[in-house]
Amino acid sequence: xxxxxxxxxxxxxxxxxxxxxxxxxxxxxxxxxxxxxxxxxxxxxxxxxxxxxxxxxxxxxxxxxxxxxxxxxxxxxxxxxxxxxxxxxxxxxxxxxxxxxxxxxxxxxxxxxxxxxxxxxxxxxxxxxxxxxxxxxxxxxxxxxxxxxxxxxxxxxxxxxxxxxxxxxxxxxxxxxxxxxxxxxxxxxxxxxxxxxxxxxxxxxxxxxxxxxxxxxxxxxxxxxxxxxxxxxxxxxxxxxxxxxxxxxxxxxxxxxxxxxxxxxxxxxxxxxxxxxxxxxxxxxxxxxxxxxxxxxxxxxxxxxxxxxx
Amino acid sequence: xxxxxxxxxxxxxxxxxxxxxxxxxxxxxxxxxxxxxxxxxxxxxxxxxxxxxxxxxxxxxxxxxxxxxxxxxxxxxxxxxxxxxxxxxxxxxxxxxxxxxxxxxxxxxxxxxx
Numbered sequence: 001x002x003x004x005x006x007x008x009x010x011x012x013x014x015x016x017x018x019x020x021x022x023x024x025x026x027x028x029x030x031x032x033x034x035x036x037x038x039x040x041x042x043x044x045x046x047x048x049x050x051x052x053x054x055x056x057x058x059x060x061x062x063x064x065x066x067x068x069x070x071x072x073x074x075x076x077x078x079x080x081x082x083x084x085x086x087x088x089x090x091x092x093x094x095x096x097x098x099x100x101x102x103x104x105x106x107x108x109x110x111x112x113x114x115x116x117x118x119x120x121x122x123x124x125x126x127x128x129x130x131x132x133x134x135x136x137x138x139x140x141x142x143x144x145x146x147x148x149x150x151x152x153x154x155x156x157x158x159x160x161x162x163x164x165x166x167x168x169x170x171x172x173x174x175x176x177x178x179x180x181x182x183x184x185x186x187x188x189x190x191x192x193x194x195x196x197x198x199x200x201x202x203x204x205x206x207x208x209x210x211x212x213x214x215x216x217x218x219x220x221x222x223x224x225x226x227x228x229x230x231x232x233x234x235x236x237x238x239x240x241x242x243x244x245x246x247x248x249x250x251x252x253x254x255x256x257x258x259x260x261x262x263x264x265x266x267x268x269x270x271x272x273x274x275x276x277x278x279x280x281x282x283x284x285x286x287x288x289x290x291x292x293x294x295x296x297x298x299x300x301x302x303x304x305x306x307x308x309x310x
Numbered sequence: 311x312x313x314x315x316x317x318x319x320x321x322x323x324x325x326x327x328x329x330x331x332x333x334x335x336x337x338x339x340x341x342x343x344x345x346x347x348x349x350x351x352x353x354x355x356x357x358x359x360x361x362x363x364x365x366x367x368x369x370x371x372x373x374x375x376x377x378x379x380x381x382x383x384x385x386x387x388x389x390x391x392x393x394x395x396x397x398x399x400x401x402x403x404x405x406x407x408x409x410x411x412x413x414x415x416x417x418x419x420x421x422x423x424x
Binding site for chain 1: 341342343344345347348352360362363364365367368370371372373
């Protein structure tokens with residue numbers, strides 16, 4: 001009872017996780033109005049007025065070189081400089097987001113920077129969209145409605161069987177809370193064991209989830225660990241609110257660790273966590289951005305090929 | 311060799327005796343919990359100086375029925391409570407990891423040196 005009051009409802013955690021699971025490209029506005037360097041402030045003002053927008057990126061062969069916001073227009077207006085080219089008034093060195101980043105990174109970016117919008121770029125660094133808080137709110141509403149519909153369609157269905165493998169569960173983890181790091185893993189381990197999953201697979205899941213739990217409490221500013229289980233596979237995802245990993249390849253190198261003395265005194269920080277997760281997973285993905293967060297996804301198949309069982 | 315056989319050896323003091331008396335399949339000596347998770351065989355006894363709750367969590371996840379804490383490192387109550395809940399035995403010894411590993415290995419091989 002106490003726990004239920006301290007922790008947010010499982011359903012609200014699940015919604016958060018769903019949102020975090022989306023990619024920025026699924027949420028952003030794809031129809032972007034942009035101008036080139038030789039356009040004037042008046043051009044931008046017209047674009048803003050005609051399309052009810054408040055920020056216009058400046059591009060040079062599809063690369064973002066600056067952004068003009070309502071504020072810049074006001075400054076130019078005040079100085080009677082509306083016929084100046086945009087490069088004189090725009091804000092350069094724009095913080096952009098990558099289209100394949102998880103949405104959680106965008107949420108962190110909005111918290112970290114005071115910008116109201118972020119241009120979104122593809123792998124070639126070309127402008128492909130723009131994201132505002134409005135996009136995130138819309139995605140939230142969309143996901144909430146979908147969840148509600150799902151709940152409604154489940155309601156009145158056959159009662160949940162206790163031997164069913166289907167499970168979606170989200171755990172919240174806090175920085176340095178070693179006390180609760182491990183709770184999720186042992187609950188999931190028990191769940192799988194009770195349903196007769198082979199010990200080898202249970203151990204793979206336990207190792208992956210425990211390492212991810214420890215990473216969340218030891219290295220992140222807090223985050224969540226979610227499990228999505230069905231008869232075919234177990235999907236474990238970890239999302240955190242930063243600080244992010246500067247060099248993911250280095251972090252994946254066995255033996256590399258940024259752990260402090262205290263973490264080491266807890267028996268961790270040997271630089272084996274992420275490599276361990278990868279080793280036991282059939283599919284593994286990691287994404288990270290400094291200041292925004294880290295996302296790790298590990299999938300362990302339940303229906304393995306026979307040749308794997310040696 | 312069973313866990314209860316470890317308890318009967320003079321080198322060890324049992325600090326958590328409410329365990330499931332299983333056969334000891336092997337041993338694993340390490341102070342890095344990630345290393346234990348990666349490499350320890352199920353059913354092994356863990357020989358370590360890492361005496362805290364996380365050690366029990368790792369032992370439980372990997373399926374290690376007993377933990378031997380070397381160099382007489384103190385074992386706190388929360389570790390004992392966690393181990394009791396999981397049915398994992400905890401032993402303490404003044405010996406170091408090398409001496410303890412040797413002793414356990416000899417007993418596992420069935421030729422204890424007295």
